[in-house]
Amino acid sequence: MALVQLTISALPAHVRTARLMATAVARRAGIAESALDEIRLAVGEACSRAVEAHRVHCPSRPIQLDLIDSAGSRAPEGPPGRRPRPASQNGRNAQRFEVVVFDRAPAKEPAEAFDDQPGLGVDVEDDSPATEIAGLSPDVGLAVIVGLADEVSIEPHEDGTVVRMSWPLGKTDPETGSQLVG
Amino acid sequence: MDLKLDHHTQDDTEIVVVEGEIDVYTAPRLRELLIDLVNKGNFHLVVNMEKVEFLDSTGLGVLVGGLKRVRAHDGTLDLVCTQERILKIFRITGLTKVFGIYDSVQEAIDKRKSK
Numbered sequence: 001m002a003l004v005q006l007t008i009s010a011l012p013a014h015v016r017t018a019r020l021m022a023t024a025v026a027r028r029a030g031i032a033e034s035a036l037d038e039i040r041l042a043v044g045e046a047c048s049r050a051v052e053a054h055r056v057h058c059p060s061r062p063i064q065l066d067l068i069d070s071a072g073s074r075a076p077e078g079p080p081g082r083r084p085r086p087a088s089q090n091g092r093n094a095q096r097f098e099v100v101v102f103d104r105a106p107a108k109e110p111a112e113a114f115d116d117q118p119g120l121g122v123d124v125e126d127d128s129p130a131t132e133i134a135g136l137s138p139d140v141g142l143a144v145i146v147g148l149a150d151e152v153s154i155e156p157h158e159d160g161t162v163v164r165m166s167w168p169l170g171k172t173d174p175e176t177g178s179q180l181v182g
Numbered sequence: 183m184d185l186k187l188d189h190h191t192q193d194d195t196e197i198v199v200v201e202g203e204i205d206v207y208t209a210p211r212l213r214e215l216l217i218d219l220v221n222k223g224n225f226h227l228v229v230n231m232e233k234v235e236f237l238d239s240t241g242l243g244v245l246v247g248g249l250k251r252v253r254a255h256d257g258t259l260d261l262v263c264t265q266e267r268i269l270k271i272f273r274i275t276g277l278t279k280v281f282g283i284y285d286s287v288q289e290a291i292d293k294r295k296s297k
Contacts, residue, residue: 012206019236051206141238141240147274
């Protein structure tokens, strides 16, 4: 297993840094080119969500990203005080690229409705102050992650949320079925 | 790449040209521009996203916010986008049913005028 850890302050400018880092590590791990855009967007969504939550609740605390080129061996520990990452089951975590975003803002349960709903979280007739500012429900970011990642788990805790997302490693491009070279 | 914004008038429509990355860091600039255009009486907007390299849900939120503002004045906000990687997030969120998404600025203008 190869691990790259990144800790960022809760500043919007650093979300781009996290995206670039995740994409670079994923490419190096051998993720198919067609999945790199998905990883870039999913990591951006997870980090944007974490940054916004930290800015409200704990702006001085950092956000941690683990970028894991997993061979199914020992799992990384996560931030101090956080329960350890579950062990891989039947080698499920083997041959996968996993991104884990740890935030430390008090979490609420994400909305359950991540199904295929037209205009998810969007009410263009809604004039409430919240939608006036953001335009979309904060849960849309999580819904996007669910739509992009091959496997996702979102674990809200009183002391923060852990977003895990992973994609299969492999040289075969899933959209074209072709073998990637170089 | 950072965000570049430009706008011009074409056939009674304000065309907003966006280039670069729209994310939690840069989206406030796009929001300010859309608000400014609406406040100046531009209620028919076309956002040309052909040079957008990255768009996340924060950017989508800004576009939805712009749509709400122009609709309050019986206006329109349509998009020009042919890039699959950008269209993907519109599909995931169901926003393809909320926005008019066209292949060119002229097509967006013609469609609006034909309604």
